[in-house]
Amino acid sequence: MPVYEFQCPKCQTKLEQLCKMGATGEDLVCPHCGNRGLKRLLSGFAALGVRGGQDKCGACSGGNCSNC
């Protein structure tokens, strides 16, 4: 499973979370303010993609869409 970086849109707290492929962060709860629905940051994925040799799907160029 990949580690994604998420950011809370409410308090801007960032966190890394191990979650299943294609997770958007909608179900995650901010540990700082309790806000539900975090925003996934693409930068964290890119760094991990190089390290983990993540496969890309055919539906996007970045390897981070819901089909990946």
Ligand SMILES: [Zn+2]
């Ligand atoms: Zn928050």
